[in-house]
Amino acid sequence: MTARTPLIAGNWKMHKTVAEAEEFIQALLPRVSTADHADVAICPPFTALTPMVDSTRGSRVQVYAQTMHQAESGAFTGEVSAAMLAELDVHGVILGHSERRELFGETDRALALKVPAALAAGLAPILCVGETEAEREAGDTERKLRHQVQEGLSKVPVERVADVAIAYEPIWAIGTGRVAEPEQAQEAAAFIRALIAGRSPEQSERSRILYGGSVKPENAPELLALPDVDGALVGGASLDPEAFAAIVAAAA
């Protein structure tokens, strides 16, 4: 089995001005400077990307964007392309967050183009997948995950599949304080790894599968110890440098 370096990514969503982001990063950097057991990433709004790339240079903190468009350029008001992000020295990009899907109409069909477009531009994608509460109760979790993972990876060349991190984020656990039970998180992560193995068993051993949804310093150790969970996508708790650093430490 291949050792996978855990990835702890903080999704700030629409939080933090540049001034607030600077204050955060100055507090975070000393707290994670010795955390060489994990990859650490922050995902600020577009406006704070360049300041955060500059402020993290030479540190172990990577900077990811929260979304992008699949086209190289065009009449898409308000959108940014993969090349525009790569030009800023952004390390990667979150794709398919449930808030993008639900509130901004992002589709699996668009994501099937976004994931390879990100890779082609040199960005590391984090593809988010997850079921609603109604889907879980109806026994539809695996069907939903299968569809989202297979669509999202459908146009990714097989030798690049493991360069896509998959974040399993049950929608009912996002921002609700209702974290998934460890068995639920492990079961879903193992199922996603098996789906990837359908493309390539070798790639599936190297793929990083994250859990997201109400991750906090208190529940992180248990979640991050699960055999198929290789990190966390953290929302609310990533806004506080101390809480976020504690989650990074829990990945050790």
Ligand code: PGA
């Ligand atoms: P949360 O958000 O940690 O606040 O639940 C997670 C996410 O949306 O990625």
